[in-house]
Amino acid sequence: MDFFGSIIYGFQVTFQPINFLFCGVGVLVGTLVGVLPGIGPAGAMALLLPATFKFSPTSTIILLAGIYYGVQYGGSTTSILVKIPGEASSVMTCIDGHQMARQGRAGPALGIAAWGSFIAGTISNIGLMLVAIPLAHAALRLGPPEYFALMCTGLIIVTYLAQGSVLKAVMMGLVGIILGSIGLDLISGFPRFTFGINELTDGVGIVPLVMGLFGISEILENLEGSLEREVFKTRIKNLWPSLKDWMEAKWAIVRGSVIGFLLGVLPGGGAVISTFVSYAVEKKISKHPEKFGEGAIEGVAGPESANNAAAGSSLIPLLSLGIPPNPIMAIFFSALIIHGIQPGPLLIRQHPDLFWGLVASLYLGNGLLLVLNLPLIGIWIKVLEIPYKILFPMILLFCIIGVYSMNNLSFDLYVMLFFGVVGWLMRKFGYEGAPLILAFVLGPMLENALRQSLLISQGSFLIFVTRPISAIALGFAFLLLLTTLLPHFKKRRRQYDQFKE
Amino acid sequence: MKTLDQTSSLFWLLVSILVFAESLRIGIGTVQNPGMGFMTFGASGILGILSLVLFLQASVRKEDLRQKPLFAGTLWRRIFFVLLALTVYARVMPVLGYLISTFVLMTLLFGILEKKRIKFVPLYALVATLFTHLVFSKWLNCQFPHGLFGF
Numbered sequence: 001m002d003f004f005g006s007i008i009y010g011f012q013v014t015f016q017p018i019n020f021l022f023c024g025v026g027v028l029v030g031t032l033v034g035v036l037p038g039i040g041p042a043g044a045m046a047l048l049l050p051a052t053f054k055f056s057p058t059s060t061i062i063l064l065a066g067i068y069y070g071v072q073y074g075g076s077t078t079s080i081l082v083k084i085p086g087e088a089s090s091v092m093t094c095i096d097g098h099q100m101a102r103q104g105r106a107g108p109a110l111g112i113a114a115w116g117s118f119i120a121g122t123i124s125n126i127g128l129m130l131v132a133i134p135l136a137h138a139a140l141r142l143g144p145p146e147y148f149a150l151m152c153t154g155l156i157i158v159t160y161l162a163q164g165s166v167l168k169a170v171m172m173g174l175v176g177i178i179l180g181s182i183g184l185d186l187i188s189g190f191p192r193f194t195f196g197i198n199e200l201t202d203g204v205g206i207v208p209l210v211m212g213l214f215g216i217s218e219i220l221e222n223l224e225g226s227l228e229r230e231v232f233k234t235r236i237k238n239l240w241p242s243l244k245d246w247m248e249a250k251w252a253i254v255r256g257s258v259i260g261f262l263l264g265v266l267p268g269g270g271a272v273i274s275t276f277v278s279y280a281v282e283k284k285i286s287k288h289p290e291k292f293g294e295g296a297i298e299g300v301a302g303p304e305s306a307n308n309a310a311a312g313s314s315l316i317p318l319l320s321l322g323i324p325p326n327p328i329m330a331i332f333f334s335a336l337i338i339h340g341i342q343p344g345p346l347l348i349r350q351h352p353d354l355f356w357g358l359v360a361s362l363y364l365g366n367g368l369l370l371v372l373n374l375p376l377i378g379i380w381i382k383v384l385e386i387p388y389k390i391l392f393p394m395i396l397l398f399c400i401i402g403v404y405s406m407n408n409l410s411f412d413l414y415v416m417l418f419f420g421v422v423g424w425l426m427r428k429f430g431y432e433g434a435p436l437i438l439a440f441v442l443g444p445m446l447e448n449a450l451r452q453s454l455l456i457s458q459g460s461f462l463i464f465v466t467r468p469i470s471a472i473a474l475g476f477a478f479l480l481l482l483t484t485l486l487p488h489f490k491k492r493r494r495q496y497d498q499f500k501e
Numbered sequence: 502m503k504t505l506d507q508t509s510s511l512f513w514l515l516v517s518i519l520v521f522a523e524s525l526r527i528g529i530g531t532v533q534n535p536g537m538g539f540m541t542f543g544a545s546g547i548l549g550i551l552s553l554v555l556f557l558q559a560s561v562r563k564e565d566l567r568q569k570p571l572f573a574g575t576l577w578r579r580i581f582f583v584l585l586a587l588t589v590y591a592r593v594m595p596v597l598g599y600l601i602s603t604f605v606l607m608t609l610l611f612g613i614l615e616k617k618r619i620k621f622v623p624l625y626a627l628v629a630t631l632f633t634h635l636v637f638s639k640w641l642n643c644q645f646p647h648g649l650f651g652f
Binding site: 050051054167168170171174175177178181185187188190192193219220223224225388389390392393394396397398400401404405408410413414417420421428429430431443446447450451454455458459461 | 516527
């Protein structure tokens with residue numbers, strides 16, 4: 001099938017009633033989750049995953065992609081109107097978006113966020129189609145050493161881009177690898193680290209882990225203090241940005257799309273990081289940087305475009321290499337495995353309906369978000385006004401249902417609660433959950449690749465530096481680690497010089 | 502943050518020692534033929550070293566006196582109550598069934614923060630329980646436990 005034939009085939013798959021319905025439900029649920037702080041995209045995906053068991057893998061992936069896209073849209077609403085980011089990827093939108101709302105320009109802020117997301121999402125989809133297939137072909141020539149090196153690089157990028165201490169992020173990555181090794185050994189088939197608990201033979205489930213670390217811990221954190229939040233009361237008008245707004249925002253949208261796309265493809269990159277980079281770039285090259293923080297429309301357009309572009313492009317390493325580049329893609333990865341599909345270079349060839357159906361659904365989802373969400377903005381504002389005392393029990397109940405219905409085991413609820421408390425303490429002590437989750441998913445693959453590589457090389461670690469791709473990837477990772485250590489050494493040197501003087 | 506980093510680094514050091522010892526017990530194999538404890542042996546070893554680095558870093562750092570205690574102002578009773586309710590729920594749900602146990606749990610959770618309209622709490626709980634049962638059990642075919650009473 002040629003390229004355009006494949007696209008048409010993809011739309012035929014997407015427009016099947018069940019897939020169309022799942023796409024619509026996905027974007028609506030995603031927007032709702034993005035508006036509400038607490039569940040998060042990973043939690044929402046995990047919640048609906050068990051409900052998809054009787055449907056096809058294509059429908060499931062379309063639903064999950066819709067949620068992921070919708071979350072990026074929904075997060076901007078809370079950022080602009082409440083100055084609370086519904087999701088981490090909307091943090092930067094708070095700065096100028098909320099200022100615009102305070103100046104009576106909530107409409108243009110919401111409008112440009114939606115349009116920027118739509119344009120960036122479309123650009124990202126085109127990139128996905130163009131890059132994923134050649135990359136999958138190239139990936140067929142990769143062996144265990146290359147996979148090991150790429151996964152290591154991904155983990156190091158995640159820790160490098162951690163918002164807090166890099167040292168703590170690396171530690172969390174290692175904890176993730178250890179947690180990922182619980183259960184049956186892939187090669188010998190013997191259980192390890194199960195401590196005699198039968199339920200651990202299959203390992204720790206990703207759903208209770210994610211729900212605990214992100215969902216339950218956030219609820220516990222919210223329960224600590226005051227639960228009041230103020231929704232900025234304003235009449236939302238002029239959702240269609242003016243010509244002046246468009247002129248100011250157009251290049252920010254383009255730059256945000258490119259930055260988001262590139263950072264989304266990188267293992268370890270993702271929507272959150274791209275928004276920070278996009279905002280920094282916009283401020284840096286702006287002729288009026290002093291307006292940033294005071295309601296500059298570029299400060300909304302850039303990050304909102306970047307997070308949607310990254311959401312699309314982060315599917316590339318998953319679908320073509322089989323490597324989830326961030327924790328959300330790790331849920332996608334698990335969903336595919338649960339449905340009996342191995343993500344990797346052969347996925348596009350063996351399951352064209354899934355790949356092209358997903359690509360077409362991204363176009364459809366993008367359009368649906370724009371068509372549905374701007375008129376529904378009043379409903380999302382009403383949702384924001386639901387008191388937390390009503391919301392938090394419901395969020396907890398959804399977490400419980402999502403976790404329980406995976407395996408119908410109460411044990412999974414205990415696991416969720418355990419990691420909920422661990423996640424809450426991690427927040428308190430300044431540890432991040434993202435490197436842990438990614439390492440947890442990559443851990444077994446990483447171990448497999450390492451052991452296979454050592455078997456191939458008969459115990460020589462040189463195999464990782466004598467093969468060009470793995471050498472480049474590991475060299476890049478090493479340089480990244482070095483750049484994190486350099487400032488530390490420079491500071492020590494300065495302290496030593498001062499002491500000598 | 503100094504004390505917190507010291508405490509947490511010691512915790513992770515302890516974890517790394519336990520995993521390290523267990524990795525040795527289950528067998529790390531050889532470099533030519535790695536065993537099932539090989540990866541965790543390496544990961545726990547590095548974790549242990551990094552924990553020590555963090556501990557030393559925190560020990561030489563000056564304490565920021567302006568920083569308020571981490572758990573100051575935390576509403577312990579509220580958090581403890583929610584965790585206890587969820588733990589008991591996980592235990593009794595297979596016995597009592599989804600409908601009864603969820604109704605009781607939701608009544609407790611809605612009741613924690615509701616001070617004024619306490620009489621509406623059972624109504625909220627009933628609506629939440631029936632709504633989720635309808636959506637997830639009836640429409641989406643999720644399997645919830647029926648319990649002693651068969652529902």
